[in-house]
Amino acid sequence: MEKLTDIIGIGVGPFNLSIAALLEQTPSLTSCFLEHKKSFIWHEGLMLPNTYMQTSYLKDLVTAVAPESPYSFIAYLVRNKKFYRFLNTEQKTITRAEFSDYLSWVSKQLNNVNFSQTVEDIDFIGDRFVITTNQGLYQAKHICLGTGKTPYIPAEVKPYLGDNCFHASEIGLRNIDLTGKRVVLVGGGQTGADVFLNALRGNWGQPAQLDWLSRRANFQALDEAAFSNEYFMPRYVEQFYHLNEEVKQQEIRAQKLTSDGITSEALLAIYQELYAKFEVQKQRKWVRLLPHRTVSSMANTADGFNLIADNNLTEKAESYAATVVILATGFESKIPDCIKGLTPMLDLSADGSLQLEPNFKVKWFGSQDNHIYAVNAGLDSHGIADPQLSLMAWRSAKIINDLLPEPAFDLAENEHVIRWTNEDVDAQSGAVNSLRDNSLRDDILRDDSLKKDSSENDDKAEIKQQVLSVV
Ligand SMILES: Cc1cc2nc3c(=O)[nH]c(=O)nc-3n(C[C@H](O)[C@H](O)[C@H](O)COP(=O)(O)OP(=O)(O)OC[C@H]3O[C@@H](n4cnc5c(N)ncnc54)[C@H](O)[C@@H]3O)c2cc1C
Numbered sequence: 074m075e076k077l078t079d080i081i082g083i084g085v086g087p088f089n090l091s092i093a094a095l096l097e098q099t100p101s102l103t104s105c106f107l108e109h110k111k112s113f114i115w116h117e118g119l120m121l122p123n124t125y126m127q128t129s130y131l132k133d134l135v136t137a138v139a140p141e142s143p144y145s146f147i148a149y150l151v152r153n154k155k156f157y158r159f160l161n162t163e164q165k166t167i168t169r170a171e172f173s174d175y176l177s178w179v180s181k182q183l184n185n186v187n188f189s190q191t192v193e194d195i196d197f198i199g200d201r202f203v204i205t206t207n208q209g210l211y212q213a214k215h216i217c218l219g220t221g222k223t224p225y226i227p228a229e230v231k232p233y234l235g236d237n238c239f240h241a242s243e244i245g246l247r248n249i250d251l252t253g254k255r256v257v258l259v260g261g262g263q264t265g266a267d268v269f270l271n272a273l274r275g276n277w278g279q280p281a282q283l284d285w286l287s288r289r290a291n292f293q294a295l296d297e298a299a300f301s302n303e304y305f306m307p308r309y310v311e312q313f314y315h316l317n318e319e320v321k322q323q324e325i326r327a328q329k330l331t332s333d334g335i336t337s338e339a340l341l342a343i344y345q346e347l348y349a350k351f352e353v354q355k356q357r358k359w360v361r362l363l364p365h366r367t368v369s370s371m372a373n374t375a376d377g378f379n380l381i382a383d384n385n386l387t388e389k390a391e392s393y394a395a396t397v398v399i400l401a402t403g404f405e406s407k408i409p410d411c412i413k414g415l416t417p418m419l420d421l422s423a424d425g426s427l428q429l430e431p432n433f434k435v436k437w438f439g440s441q442d443n444h445i446y447a448v449n450a451g452l453d454s455h456g457i458a459d460p461q462l463s464l465m466a467w468r469s470a471k472i473i474n475d476l477l478p479e480p481a482f483d484l485a486e487n488e489h490v491i492r493w494t495n496e497d498v499d500a501q502s503g504a505v506n507s508l509r510d511n512s513l514r515d516d517i518l519r520d521d522s523l524k525k526d527s528s529e530n531d532d533k534a535e536i537k538q539q540v541l542s543v544v
Contacts, residue, residue, distance in 0.1 A: 089219030252278030260401030261287025295334035
């Protein structure tokens with residue numbers, strides 16, 4: 074059995090890697106991160122040619138909270154002697170391949186990251202967690218779950234999974250040949266777009282037919298506008314946490330395209346490729362783009378499959394023949410098998426998911442001196458930014474601060490003119506405070522021109538009342 078460690082991370086994707094990197098500069102805490110894979114590679118099955126990040130390279134493992142860290146993307150460029158050439162490329166976003174290389178470069182330098190360690194079971198015994206891996210036993214005061222998400226397969230398609238019907242997350246791991254095949258691709262998000270573009274370019278051979286079905290109303294762009302990006306800010310997330318559950322779900326639905334849309338660059342590349350093939354080269358029209366289609370059932374045929382999709386515009390069922398079906402149907406959160414033993418002690422939500430406190434602690438009935446943290450498990454509680462890289466470093470710093478008697482990272486923010494609510498949330502504890510707007514409050518309190526007889530002043534009086542009630 075390894076000696077007692079302050080915190081053990083289960084799984085090393087980017088999210089736990091960020092915590093591991095920041096813990097290297099927090100010597101008062103001992104840590105160890107356990108990863109099943111032999112070495113770091115980011116979503117290997119989707120590492121397709123010409124696929125780009127949706128987020129800026131500055132939203133790396135550390136920069137947002139520790140710009141001086143040796144594990145930033147800029148440090149990676151400098152240490153790998155490509156800083157100036159990188160600048161010459163004028164890239165706003167980098168390829169996923171380069172981001173994966175950056176993550177791998179960091180993982181190789183960290184002493185607290187251990188590969189080829191599959192966590193099989195986690196138990197709580199006495200005052201500690203006991204973690205069983207394929208290689209031995211570890212013990213920790215606290216753990217952090219970072220096992221990522223699982224490919225989502227619609228129920229109607231599950232019985233047909235096999236060599237010719239599979240989730241897109243496996244495409245790079247399979248030796249596929251689409252030459253002469255009738256291919257149906259299901260799912261209109263970024264992964265669907267990446268697979269479609271590669272199939273369109275013949276990267277897996279020239280298909281006889283390529284049909285791209287999406288439930289969405291169109292092939293919709295990622296919403297990257299300045300105000301939309303406000304959802305990916307610490308202050309927004311902290312305030313979101315305290316909204317009521319119904320409002321949260323409503324907001325998550327309304328914000329979907331800020332994280333689930335297709336980048337404008339990918340949409341343009343697809344459009345230009347279609348134009349070149351079908352308007353300039355005048356190829357036979359072997360491609361169909363089919364928005365507003367919801368797959369409702371599937372069946373085997375003599376030479377493959379038949380999919381029935383409901384056209385949401387005509388409200389009629391349509392039929393699509395396929396020899397290969399590729400599912401770009403997204404990912405879902407599941408409680409990892411390795412913590413099944415702890416399940417009776419977890420305070421799960423009505424739908425059986427983990428529930429998180431503001432500082433990403435899982436709610437549980439076990440010892441309150443021992444914490445289970447979870448990353449990429451807080452979409453419902455913390456909002457649309459949670460599964461994304463944007464606030465990864467900030468969340469890591471929050472978790473580390475939570476473990477320490479004094480915060481190691483300064484997460485206080487300046488006030489901003491965008492006011493989502495009139496409540497303020499303490500950056501360290503996550504507690505809700507009253508409005509902290511001294512300028513507005515002082516202005517109103519000093520304003521002796523408040524008179525009940527004008528409507529303008531009635532408004533001010535109302536604000537004053539609100540301010541006073543929360544000061
Ligand atoms: C193709 C793709 C592209 C994306 N691009 C972007 C982007 O550009 N910008 C953005 O903001 N977000 C992006 N995302 C979303 C998100 O940032 C990534 O999914 C990210 O990898 C999530 O990190 P993670 O650490 O939670 O999980 P993962 O990256 O899935 O890592 C989890 C790790 O846990 C390990 N593991 C699981 N179980 C065990 C176990 N029992 N024992 C040991 N190890 C285990 C796995 O092997 C894996 O390495 C993308 C997602 C995908 C799928």
